[in-house]
Amino acid sequence: MENSLQALGFAGVKGVRVGKYLELFLEAETREEAAARLKDMAERLLSNPVIEDYNYSLQEVKL
Amino acid sequence: MADADNLRPEKAPKIWRKLGLKDFEYEMIVEQLGREPNPVELNMYSVMWSEHCSYKHSRSSLKLFPTGGPRVVQGPGENAGVVDIGDGYGAVFKIESHNHPSAIEPYQGAATGVGGILRDIYTMGAQPIAFLNSLRFGPPNNARSRYLIEGVVAGIGGYGNCVGIPTVGGEVYFEPCYRGNPLVNAMCVGVMPLKRLVLGQACGEGNLVVLAGARTGRDGIHGVTFASEELSDQSEEDRPAVQVGDPFLGKILIDATLEAVEKQLVVGVQDLGGAGLTCALTETASRAGTGLEIDLKMVPLREEGLEPFEILTSESQERMLFIVEPEKLEDLEKIFQHWQLPLSVLGQVSAGKMVTVRHHGEVVAEVPAESVAGGAPAYEPESREPEYIGKLSAFDLSALKPAGDPGQYLLSLLSSPDIASKEWAWQQYDYMVRTSTLEGPGGDAAVLRLRETGKALAVTVDGNSRYTYLDPYLGGMLAVAEATRNLSCCGAEPVGITDCLNFGNPEKPEMFWQFRQAVEGMAEACRVLEAPVVGGNVSFYNEVEDEAIYPTPVVGAVGLLENAKNYCKTGFVRNGDLIYLLGPCEVSFGGSQFLKELYGKVAGRPAGIDLEMEKAVQALLRRLIADGLIVSAHDLAEGGLAVALAESCLAGGRGAAVTLASGLDSVLELFGEGPTRVLISLPPEASDRVLDLARKKRVRMSELGRVDGGDSLTVKCGNALAFKLGLDELKKAYEEVFSWIRT
Amino acid sequence: MNCGVIVFPGSNCDLDAYHLVRDVLKEEVTYIDYEERSLQGFDVIILPGGFTYGDYLRSGAIAARTPVMEAVNRFACSGGLVLGICNGFQVLTEAGLLPGALCRNDSLQFRCRQVYVRIENNSLPFTNKASTDQVLMMPVAHGDGSYYAPPEVLQDLEANGQVIFRYVDQRGEAVKAANPNGSCENIAGVSNRAGNVVGLMPHPERAGEAVLGSTDGLVIFESLRGYCKGREVLKSG
Numbered sequence A: 001m002e003n004s005l006q007a008l009g010f011a012g013v014k015g016v017r018v019g020k021y022l023e024l025f026l027e028a029e030t031r032e033e034a035a036a037r038l039k040d041m042a043e044r045l046l047s048n049p050v051i052e053d054y055n056y057s058l059q060e061v062k063l
Numbered sequence B: 001m002a003d004a005d006n007l008r009p010e011k012a013p014k015i016w017r018k019l020g021l022k023d024f025e026y027e028m029i030v031e032q033l034g035r036e037p038n039p040v041e042l043n044m045y046s047v048m049w050s051e052h053c054s055y056k057h058s059r060s061s062l063k064l065f066p067t068g069g070p071r072v073v074q075g076p077g078e079n080a081g082v083v084d085i086g087d088g089y090g091a092v093f094k095i096e097s098h099n100h101p102s103a104i105e106p107y108q109g110a111a112t113g114v115g116g117i118l119r120d121i122y123t124m125g126a127q128p129i130a131f132l133n134s135l136r137f138g139p140p141n142n143a144r145s146r147y148l149i150e151g152v153v154a155g156i157g158g159y160g161n162c163v164g165i166p167t168v169g170g171e172v173y174f175e176p177c178y179r180g181n182p183l184v185n186a187m188c189v190g191v192m193p194l195k196r197l198v199l200g201q202a203c204g205e206g207n208l209v210v211l212a213g214a215r216t217g218r219d220g221i222h223g224v225t226f227a228s229e230e231l232s233d234q235s236e237e238d239r240p241a242v243q244v245g246d247p248f249l250g251k252i253l254i255d256a257t258l259e260a261v262e263k264q265l266v267v268g269v270q271d272l273g274g275a276g277l278t279c280a281l282t283e284t285a286s287r288a289g290t291g292l293e294i295d296l297k298m299v300p301l302r303e304e305g306l307e308p309f310e311i312l313t314s315e316s317q318e319r320m321l322f323i324v325e326p327e328k329l330e331d332l333e334k335i336f337q338h339w340q341l342p343l344s345v346l347g348q349v350s351a352g353k354m355v356t357v358r359h360h361g362e363v364v365a366e367v368p369a370e371s372v373a374g375g376a377p378a379y380e381p382e383s384r385e386p387e388y389i390g391k392l393s394a395f396d397l398s399a400l401k402p403a404g405d406p407g408q409y410l411l412s413l414l415s416s417p418d419i420a421s422k423e424w425a426w427q428q429y430d431y432m433v434r435t436s437t438l439e440g441p442g443g444d445a446a447v448l449r450l451r452e453t454g455k456a457l458a459v460t461v462d463g464n465s466r467y468t469y470l471d472p473y474l475g476g477m478l479a480v481a482e483a484t485r486n487l488s489c490c491g492a493e494p495v496g497i498t499d500c501l502n503f504g505n506p507e508k509p510e511m512f513w514q515f516r517q518a519v520e521g522m523a524e525a526c527r528v529l530e531a532p533v534v535g536g537n538v539s540f541y542n543e544v545e546d547e548a549i550y551p552t553p554v555v556g557a558v559g560l561l562e563n564a565k566n567y568c569k570t571g572f573v574r575n576g577d578l579i580y581l582l583g584p585c586e587v588s589f590g591g592s593q594f595l596k597e598l599y600g601k602v603a604g605r606p607a608g609i610d611l612e613m614e615k616a617v618q619a620l621l622r623r624l625i626a627d628g629l630i631v632s633a634h635d636l637a638e639g640g641l642a643v644a645l646a647e648s649c650l651a652g653g654r655g656a657a658v659t660l661a662s663g664l665d666s667v668l669e670l671f672g673e674g675p676t677r678v679l680i681s682l683p684p685e686a687s688d689r690v691l692d693l694a695r696k697k698r699v700r701m702s703e704l705g706r707v708d709g710g711d712s713l714t715v716k717c718g719n720a721l722a723f724k725l726g727l728d729e730l731k732k733a734y735e736e737v738f739s740w741i742r743t
Numbered sequence C: 001m002n003c004g005v006i007v008f009p010g011s012n013c014d015l016d017a018y019h020l021v022r023d024v025l026k027e028e029v030t031y032i033d034y035e036e037r038s039l040q041g042f043d044v045i046i047l048p049g050g051f052t053y054g055d056y057l058r059s060g061a062i063a064a065r066t067p068v069m070e071a072v073n074r075f076a077c078s079g080g081l082v083l084g085i086c087n088g089f090q091v092l093t094e095a096g097l098l099p100g101a102l103c104r105n106d107s108l109q110f111r112c113r114q115v116y117v118r119i120e121n122n123s124l125p126f127t128n129k130a131s132t133d134q135v136l137m138m139p140v141a142h143g144d145g146s147y148y149a150p151p152e153v154l155q156d157l158e159a160n161g162q163v164i165f166r167y168v169d170q171r172g173e174a175v176k177a178a179n180p181n182g183s184c185e186n187i188a189g190v191s192n193r194a195g196n197v198v199g200l201m202p203h204p205e206r207a208g209e210a211v212l213g214s215t216d217g218l219v220i221f222e223s224l225r226g227y228c229k230g231r232e233v234l235k236s237g
Helices: A002-007 A031-046 B023-033 B039-048 B099-104 B106-122 B143-163 B223-227 B233-241 B247-262 B276-288 B308-313 B326-338 B369-374 B387-393 B406-414 B465-470 B472-490 B509-529 B593-599 B611-626 B640-652 B666-671 B684-696 B727-736 C014-024 C067-077 C087-094 C151-159 C218-236
Strands: B072-074 B081-084 B089-097 B127-137 B167-174 B183-193 B208-213 B268-271 B291-295 B319-324 B343-350 B354-359 B362-368 B437-439 B446-449 B456-462 B493-502 B533-539 B552-561 B578-582 B632-635 B656-660 B678-682 B701-707 B712-717 B720-726 C002-007 C028-033 C044-047 C081-085 C101-103 C111-119 C135-142 C146-148 C163-168 C187-191 C197-200
Touching (some): A002 B143, B023 B039, B023 B362, B039 B276, B081 B493, B089 B106, B089 B552, B099 B106, B099 B183, B106 B143, B106 B183, B106 B247, B106 B268, B127 B143, B127 B446, B127 B456, B127 B552, B143 B167, B143 B183, B143 B247, B167 B446, B167 B456, B183 B456, B183 B493, B183 B552, B208 B326, B247 B319, B247 B326, B268 B276, B276 B291, B276 B319, B276 B354, B276 B369, B308 B362, B319 B326, B326 B343, B343 B354, B354 B369, B362 B369, B406 B640, B406 B720, B406 B727, B472 B493, B472 B509, B472 B552, B493 B509, B509 B533, B578 B684, B611 B632, B611 B684, B632 B640, B640 B666, B640 B678, B640 B712, B656 B666, B666 B712, B684 B701, B720 B727, C002 C014, C014 C218, C087 C101, C087 C197
Parallel strands (some): B089 B533, B127 B167, B291 B354, B493 B533, B656 B712, C002 C028, C044 C081
Antiparallel strands (some): B072 B081, B081 B089, B089 B183, B127 B183, B208 B319, B291 B343, B354 B362, B437 B446, B493 B552, B712 B720, C101 C146, C111 C135, C163 C187, C187 C197
16 A cells, blocks of 8 residues: 555655544434443454454434 | 536536537437437437447447357357357356556456456356456556556456456556556356356336346446546546446345346346446347336435436446346345345336336436437448558568577566566466366466366467557457467367457547457458357557557457366476477567567567468367377467477476477577467377377477476577576576565 | 355355365265354354455454354354354354454465465364374465464463464475465464364365365365264264
8 A cells, every 4th residue: 555655656655554444323312322332332343352453433413 | 527517418518529429429319319318318328329338430340250150159249148068058258348447446447347247247147157357557667557557456356356256367468558558358257057048138018127236326427438538637537437346245146146047037137337227228128129117216326316317327336137027026036135135126128119217207218229229320430551550560670680698588588577477466366266277377278177067168368469569450360369279278179259359549540440450350360260259348549648559459268178187288297208399480570579578679570370270280289189199288479489488397397408400590489479389298109199190280390309307498409509597597587577566 | 974064145165165075075065044043963064265245344254243153153162063264264263263363464465376284283173184294285365364363362272282274385394485474373274272163264175176286175074074973973872
């Protein structure tokens, strides 16, 4: 990826790391409940704790 | 072009020009429709009358190809050609280009090229069994070329590996003319019981029109229009016209479709590729001579707010159209539910020949299927021999007099990107999945066993654009001859070919001349070699800033081996075997790798071909292999005899000692190129029998030497040593040039 | 020996495993749908290679959460033999039936080629017909094959004899150049603690016929067959 960026003329790029970004809508009564469920999902499916770390942010939306 | 806003018809007068149609073509549409088309209809016409879909500049030339024969079940005109391979089975195959998308977005461009050709094969009801590809790039000495090379190879692997169809062969060449316009031609081969064959026809009034697979989004809108123009600086802006592939969806769509075909739940199948739903609807109706009535509100969408013209021209990948008898719908739905694939009834087959498209009940388009799908004009473009032809063929090859060390010549040829090992590419392809690959990439042709019949298929893709550039007619013949010869080198009988014709802008007389000449040459070779063309693809407008690629016809060929156990490899097999050259001794430096590598020139007249001799040599080869008389066979191609010797040594891991006794100029004899020549090896006790058979067929056979089992290749000219090179030196030269791609 | 080959959406080496068991070994074999909930009557369950669910989230992650995997879990807990090949190995680690994880190859590219692996433990039902340190030639074909486990887990694996296959050169040396993906300690395959669940990245089912270039993979299936036969004799005796 670093090579590709250089091929496209972007100089000075070093140490490219690739991660995943997931976005999901979650219905929950409270912010705390949402956070708890999200953590659970992250640990049980969305990330693999053997090789991955995760962090998250919550944003309130009205659907 | 692809910016949807600009395509909104109300935005501009003479909108058809923006959509790539000429004023004259617009008038034809009005005449065929009997009125002015509305904006949605105009979009439908414009995609279907694009060069990519309508073949308007090539159609009359393509009629020159022989397309019939005792084995041909389905010739051109359907999604893919079908050839009878005995025991009730057919081979289904086709090659197609995805050049322009790959120039802009190499990974997705190549991946969707593979996905597209795959759908063409299983649409016919066939189980896909192999992919091949033919690639052309600019020289790999700059970052941009490397970016394209890496992206395209990864994209081919990314799609093919995931769907679980092995990528078993191909070719990669490098010339400056492909720098801005790389070529990505993908071929797929399938096998099926012939009684299961389904066609892309909307038969039977009252039958349902069903759309299955991926949801429709905005990707690839007017992709075919994009493919029918020259590339330019602005092309990068066309990235939305490049589709995005989903190989996982592609894989389960194969499984579901083949299950539906096997259970006879569908009467017609058509994949959605170029020109999307518009193409699928109008082609299936036009082939069957029926009409269709559909409502776009039934099309599952990926995002809200798509307008009718967008839904109709979107090239979202992984979608299939089925024609289904109403009572079978439920069973079809069950299959697709199991794979969690969306399936939706769009409408039905109707009497009459109109395709009527509604959107939430309101008619948005009503067009005659045949006019949209087949009403485009067929041009007879102006044709003129380009000036460069005369100049380059007058190049005085006899003035070259190369006097360097032949051993060094060989090492520099082996390390040229065109000849060097392509393992860097094919180690990124799963070429073994389905456990039927008897011979994978790297040989003259790949060999795949057919579990069902005990037979095997040999498959290859070939084309030499330098020859075609210097002499398009001869180049066309040579491409067909080489592809079929590669099959014969494995012992397989050619049963049919598919071609991908990559050329410049056909509206320029010089470009059209190249095209026409090449087609005429190919057609002649197909006739003599009895290799019918059962399908293919034309890619014009391969130009950047007025500079065209070399004319590049690529031939995909399929051959049948009656016995899967009886095929020949390229490498030397046994110490003590005798090495012979089969075929004529006429060679030339014209268009050769030698001239390119050592003199930096593409010029001169390539050696001509005697097609009757070609036929005789190929027949003899197949006979020798079937009778078990020879144990290796390798076609002489770029780099001539010396490179073929080195390759056979490396492939077999055995050295050889060879003496040239013809008295010709030894450098020319070693590195000159000429068609119809094959390097064979055989046990000494078979030589009398082989020589006798060759004599009867009037095929020249020259003894060269012996597989000596040492660790070097020794070549003498008469009594003088030309070179002696260790296999490790040869291997290093053959493999190191692409080491950058491994890290 | 009665084998079941699980077919997840996106499995693509199911055919190859099925073919090997039926046509080469001439044993019983059945495809098992990913929605199946019972594995009664099977001696060996094979999780084949492929790209289940496209491997879009992580290789094997979604397949590891399909209904059939609950059945595989119960099958394994009751001592049933489970073999995960390539993507099947990834599914088993994602399902927690095997330790560690499979990461992207260090080349960042897919690799398809013949490799050599050495059998590190020939006391399992999967390997007991092999000799000590026997070297097998088998193909790999994967993009995410680099085995990783935390140092303390690796230590345990080595100590317990759970490292079953290691990439080596032709002479049996575990050198770096022999490793196609940069895995920890050249590991190519591991087992669970009980030794009845094994996963490996190379494809033994592609190395079962001479015409395909190698028959070295057969020893794994022969071992399984021998073990199952022995068990039957025990049962009936």
